[in-house]
Amino acid sequence: MLVMGVDAGGTSTRALLATAAGDGVGFGSGGSGNPTSSGIPIALAGVRGAISDALAHAGASLGDVAGIVIAMAGHDARGGVSDWILEPLKEDGFTGALTFESDLLAMYSSGAVAPVGYGVVCGTGASAVRVEGGRIVATADGLGWLVGDRGSGFWIGRAAAAAAVDELDGVGPATALTPAVLRAAGVLGEHSEGRGADGRPRALEQLVRALYGRRPVQLSEFAPLVFDAADAQDPVAARILTEAGEQLVRTFELVREEPGPVVAGGSIVSRSGPPQQLLRAHLAAVSEDQPFVLVDSGAVGATMLALRHAGIDVDEAMLARMRAGVPGRGAGSPGCTP
Amino acid sequence: MLVMGVDAGGTSTRALLATAAGDGVGFGSGGSGNPTSSGIPIALAGVRGAISDALAHAGASLGDVAGIVIAMAGHDARGGVSDWILEPLKEDGFTGALTFESDLLAMYSSGAVAPVGYGVVCGTGASAVRVEGGRIVATADGLGWLVGDRGSGFWIGRAAAAAAVDELDGVGPATALTPAVLRAAGVLGEHSEGRGADGRPRALEQLVRALYGRRPVQLSEFAPLVFDAADAQDPVAARILTEAGEQLVRTFELVREEPGPVVAGGSIVSRSGPPQQLLRAHLAAVSEDQPFVLVDSGAVGATMLALRHAGIDVDEAMLARMRAGVPGRGAGSPGCTP
Numbered sequence: 001m002l003v004m005g006v007d008a009g010g011t012s013t014r015a016l017l018a019t020a021a022g023d024g025v026g027f028g029s030g031g032s033g034n035p036t037s038s039g040i041p042i043a044l045a046g047v048r049g050a051i052s053d054a055l056a057h058a059g060a061s062l063g064d065v066a067g068i069v070i071a072m073a074g075h076d077a078r079g080g081v082s083d084w085i086l087e088p089l090k091e092d093g094f095t096g097a098l099t100f101e102s103d104l105l106a107m108y109s110s111g112a113v114a115p116v117g118y119g120v121v122c123g124t125g126a127s128a129v130r131v132e133g134g135r136i137v138a139t140a141d142g143l144g145w146l147v148g149d150r151g152s153g154f155w156i157g158r159a160a161a162a163a164a165v166d167e168l169d170g171v172g173p174a175t176a177l178t179p180a181v182l183r184a185a186g187v188l189g190e191h192s193e194g195r196g197a198d199g200r201p202r203a204l205e206q207l208v209r210a211l212y213g214r215r216p217v218q219l220s221e222f223a224p225l226v227f228d229a230a231d232a233q234d235p236v237a238a239r240i241l242t243e244a245g246e247q248l249v250r251t252f253e254l255v256r257e258e259p260g261p262v263v264a265g266g267s268i269v270s271r272s273g274p275p276q277q278l279l280r281a282h283l284a285a286v287s288e289d290q291p292f293v294l295v296d297s298g299a300v301g302a303t304m305l306a307l308r309h310a311g312i313d314v315d316e317a318m319l320a321r322m323r324a325g326v327p328g329r330g331a332g333s334p335g336c337t338p
Numbered sequence: 339m340l341v342m343g344v345d346a347g348g349t350s351t352r353a354l355l356a357t358a359a360g361d362g363v364g365f366g367s368g369g370s371g372n373p374t375s376s377g378i379p380i381a382l383a384g385v386r387g388a389i390s391d392a393l394a395h396a397g398a399s400l401g402d403v404a405g406i407v408i409a410m411a412g413h414d415a416r417g418g419v420s421d422w423i424l425e426p427l428k429e430d431g432f433t434g435a436l437t438f439e440s441d442l443l444a445m446y447s448s449g450a451v452a453p454v455g456y457g458v459v460c461g462t463g464a465s466a467v468r469v470e471g472g473r474i475v476a477t478a479d480g481l482g483w484l485v486g487d488r489g490s491g492f493w494i495g496r497a498a499a500a501a502a503v504d505e506l507d508g509v510g511p512a513t514a515l516t517p518a519v520l521r522a523a524g525v526l527g528e529h530s531e532g533r534g535a536d537g538r539p540r541a542l543e544q545l546v547r548a549l550y551g552r553r554p555v556q557l558s559e560f561a562p563l564v565f566d567a568a569d570a571q572d573p574v575a576a577r578i579l580t581e582a583g584e585q586l587v588r589t590f591e592l593v594r595e596e597p598g599p600v601v602a603g604g605s606i607v608s609r610s611g612p613p614q615q616l617l618r619a620h621l622a623a624v625s626e627d628q629p630f631v632l633v634d635s636g637a638v639g640a641t642m643l644a645l646r647h648a649g650i651d652v653d654e655a656m657l658a659r660m661r662a663g664v665p666g667r668g669a670g671s672p673g674c675t676p
Contacts, residue, residue: 136536143546146499146550146554146557147499147503147549158485161484165486198440254509
């Protein structure tokens with residue numbers, strides 16, 4: 001018997017095929033798998049591509065797969081409306097059970113088997129969940145860049161842009177973020193020197209225009225610049241990352257009750273720096289019994305959930321074996337940091 | 339001899355035709371006149387409509403007009419590229435001089451003739467300028483909702499939305515803003531009661547979805563709800579408006595030097611409430627010689643600038659006469675509040 005877990009994200013999709021013993025036998029990836037953000041045709045291509053990729057790896061076919069779990073943001077709304085993906089999978093020979101699960105539950109299940117624990121995501125967005133008995137019982141933040149996602153990549157990137165704007169406008173301190181943001185926004189060269197007719201620097205006008213020419217959420221692309229500047233001892237960058245970490249700790253505190261493992265994922269909390277340091281220090285301070293695990297995808301967790309749905313008892317040893325068998329995103333992003 | 343001033347805004351355009359003696363003889367209005375935000379065809383229709391409206395009022399034709407000043411945001415970039423409007427006006431018989439001016443300078447000139455003074459705008463956006471010798475010599479803020487416009491209608495409206503989200507999510511205090519924002523966002527009725535599968539209120543999920551379904555700047559539509567709630571003694575609403583007023587005072591302080599008249603415009607600072615109160619109290623505290631004038635359009639100021647460009651000496655009496663002759667936006671928005 002085989003099962004499959006699919007982590008269908010807004011940017012990319014990852015699929016993992018596993019045996020009933022918990023051994024990963026095929027791994028695949030595809031483009032965006034989220035029909036809300038990308039539309040059904042693109043999401044269908046992303047999910048289907050990742051699934052057939054994983055099957056091809058193992059020389060298996062969809063008819064061999066007893067159950068598939070697709071983990072996805074906003075899964076609730078889609079619980080009853082799975083036709084966009086179920087019908088095409090049936091056409092491809094799938095006769096098993098398809099289940100949708102929360103992407104946050106899948107992320108948690110990628111790092112922990114314990115029935116009670118926590119998931120903390122900090123990438124472009126930011127949120128925290130408490131898991132009890134294999135389901136999410138509390139959620140904090142995750143409300144998007146406009147009214148939430150405190151301490152997220154967007155939050156950090158917007159703060160970097162604002163710091164650059166403030167320095168150029170003469171109302172904020174000098175910071176290494178200013179040249180870095182100008183470079184990343186493509187504001188360069190002679191035409192951005194000097195001052196315009198309104199007395200303000202031309203670079204300010206051009207940066208502001210470049211910022212409004214992007215989708216707001218793209219400001220998260222500036223977040224890595226803040227880590228680089230903080231590494232080089234820039235105090236403005238260090239303050240931004242410290243505040244982001246404090247916000248993330250606050251979000252975690254909103255869901256925390258009894259001790260349990262904390263599974264964290266996303267580009268901001270995965271990178272070594274103040275947000276991760278502050279979260280780890282906080283966990284150590286509140287309890288000795290809150291192990292911290294970093295994961296880089298929900299695909300393993302979705303597969304663990306698929307095993308559970310198939311009636312198989314999963315344990316820590318099975319999770320460790322499955323994690324060890326999955327290719328990471330690169331040398332810099334270990335599958336597990338205990 | 340006749341001159342014309344045009345206030346070409348992102349939402350509407352107003353045009354005023356005046357004699358060399360400063361008497362307004364025709365007033366017209368049209369749709370959006372800003373080619374950057376609305377595109378050239380719409381802006382052209384808006385500006386042309388307002389101009390022909392004003393001419394029709396006075397039984398005059400474009401051939402009678404010696405000079406036109408068009409006041410517009412971001413006018414600098416358009417200084418050398420006026421063809422989109424100059425050519426059509428020539429076709430309509432215009433043989434005079436066309437000049438572009440800053441919308442902020444026109445707003446200032448709608449309320450003051452003094453060579454040194456200040457303009458403060460707080461509507462959807464927020465900014466302050468210092469005027470010296472008939473031109474803007476310093477500008478603060480006005481950098482848009484993403485990295486600026488502190489204390490603006492957007493800023494207030496976003497704070498109202500965030501307060502509603504926080505109350506619904508159990509992380510903020512109860513506030514009259516929550517039902518008001520839910521109503522304004524169309525989140526109503528049975529389907530928004532109770533809690534969803536993730537344990538969060540359905541109304542929260544629906545409000546968040548409604549917020550992201552709008553253009554960000556539309557959050558400024560919630561600003562009037564904050565004034566209403568503050569009038570009814572809601573402490574959350576009062577705090578938002580007080581902070582907005584403090585931000586506006588800070589923006590003004592960035593450009594303030596010697597005393598001079600302060601001309602203010604925009605829906606937030608025009609409405610009686612904490613932002614206007616705080617700005618007035620601040621002006622009274624820093625100098626006895628900072629009269630405060632509210633204006634509701636830059637059309638009068640653009641016309642005063644057109645008279646100046648035509649070589650006519652303008653004075654306070656001429657400004658007062660012109661203001662008195664222009665129809666206001668309604669009984670609730672007086673042309674002048676000394």
